[in-house]
Amino acid sequence: MDQQIVIVGAGHAGGSAAAMLRQAGWTGGITLIGDEPIPPYERPPLSKAWLKGEATAESLALRPAAFYPDSGIALRLETTVSAIDRAGKAVMLSGGTRLPYDILILATGARARRLPIPGSDLQGVLELRSAADADALKAALRPGARLAVIGGGYIGLEVAASARALGAEAVIVERESRVLARVACPLLSQFFHDFHVRQGVAIETGVQVEALTGTRGMVSGVRVGDGRVVACDAALVGVGAIANDDLAREAGLACANGIVVDLAARTDDPAIYAIGDCTVRPLPLYGRTGRLESVPNALEQAKQAAHAICGKPAPAPEVPWFWSDQYDLRLQIAGIPFDTAEIVVRGDVSAGKFALFHLTDTGVVQAVEAVNASMEFMGGRRIIARRKALTRARIEDLSVSMQQLAA
Structure with missing residues (x-):
């Protein structure tokens, strides 16, 4: 019987791994499991082209829908994995089905960090990790609407830029002393701060968010540390992401703010690999480890895993890279x-x-x-x-x- 690979997570990393396995010569079974109702798609355009109506569902798709059946890849959508049985080499699906594997690839991604403050459950309090999130945000960015962006990272700045392009007002509320404080040097932070202000974005730095206020269940403001309430019609929370390593931790795999892997994307279980935003990986150019949230990293690790599984030479380590489009x-x-x-x-x-x-x-x-x-x-x-x-x-x-x- 052919060996079976199960991939948990049908995002950029998981979808790419399935395709790369076939390219590398894997002839056994591949099952790709995703909790969303649509096949793997590109996520970076969600904060830019998708919000502005410049992209379609077809243009976001990683591959045409026919690619999966044509490549012998079983795609199981709207399905979650509840547990991993390492001893029995199987995963338990949300409906109670037990799915055996010879090799398991975890591509579970990351989830938006939530704010543990009053009002975080109000309608109109949004995040941006999925196409469904982007659709909800797009509906809120009507001309004249006021969007409060909590967090001045790249996602927050990109969404603010898209909001302005759509005729909405945007105010960024950042607790650090500058935007991009965790990901860019002060000179670059100042450049983007000044550019956004010239486009009409209001930016408040050094401000702690205490609560979200609402009217009849709908968010209407962001209350900050000095008691002021920043009025809004919708609020986007963009304060970072948390690795989805719960399945791995519950199965006893080594985790440290992400699933720990080597340069072959292999975990401490030789039958289990992990790739993408959910991993902590070696950074050989810098002699340390880290968690990288980027499409290039997802692709690199998908290639590492596919080559290791198929007995191909290990790919050369790549220089990490990232990008952001604003205006x-x-x-x-x-x-x-x-x-x-x-x-x-x-x-x-x-x-x-x-x-x-x-x-x-x-x-x-x-x-x-x-x-x-x-x-x-x-x-x-x-x-x-x-x-x-x-x-x-x-x-x-x-x-x-x-x-x-x-x-």
């Missing part, structure tokens, strides 16, 4: 700024076309944050992968091309 700005980030000593600006910040190079005390480039500067981003990825050191003067000199810097 006509494209931010592309290569690498992670661990252990950096200085930041060097290449280009013109005031013109909205620049890159920030994060260097160690020996000049090694750890990360590059590029705004409307795709050549710096692409060159930066090559430089980071090679662990190359650069001088401030050479980075700042625009007569030196990125091709020369990366050579």
Whole structure:
């Protein structure tokens, strides 16, 4: 009998793993289990093109619907897994069905962090992790409506930009002293803060949210620490995400703010792999581990798992990268700024076309944050992968091309 692979989670990571397994030569069974009613789709456009009506369900789909039956992939939608029986090598489905596996891949993703404050259960208090979430948010972004965005991270800024494009008002409420405080350097934070303000977004930083207030069960305001109430017609909570590692923890797998895996995406059970937002993984370029929430990471780990399962050579480690689109700005980030000593600006910040190079005390480039500067981003990825050191003067000199810097 053919060996069976069960993939729990039909998001970007799980859907990609199923396809990559077939590409890598897996001929056994593949069952892909998802709790949503639709096949795997792209999530980054949910805060941008989908909200603005520039994307369709077909354009979001990772692959055409016919791909799954044509590839011999059993797709089980609107189905959840309640438990893993490691000894019996089976998963228990929500309806009570027991589904055996030879190899299990956990691609359970992450869930939005909730605010443990009064009023968080009011109607109109929204989050953004799924297509259904995006539809609810889209309905709230009518012209003239006022959206309160709790949390000034990338999702919050992207949604604020989409709200303005749709004619809605937006106010961002952030408890830290600046937007993007946990994911960007102060210079980049200030650039995006100023750009959003010029587009009509109100931004309040250093503000603690105490409660959400409502009228007849519908949210109408955000009460902050000084007693003020910021009026709104809807509120988006974007204060981070929590890895969905509950199944793994209950099954006794090693977890540490995510499912612990190696560079083959393998857990401490040789029959179980984990990929995507739910994992804590090695970051070999930086000599540490971490949890990366990004499509590139989901794809890299899907490839790692598929190659390991199919006996293919391990893929080379990739430089982590991320992106965010806001208005006509494209931010592309290569690498992670661990252990950096200085930041060097290449280009013109005031013109909205620049890159920030994060260097160690020996000049090694750890990360590059590029705004409307795709050549710096692409060159930066090559430089980071090679662990190359650069001088401030050479980075700042625009007569030196990125091709020369990366050579």
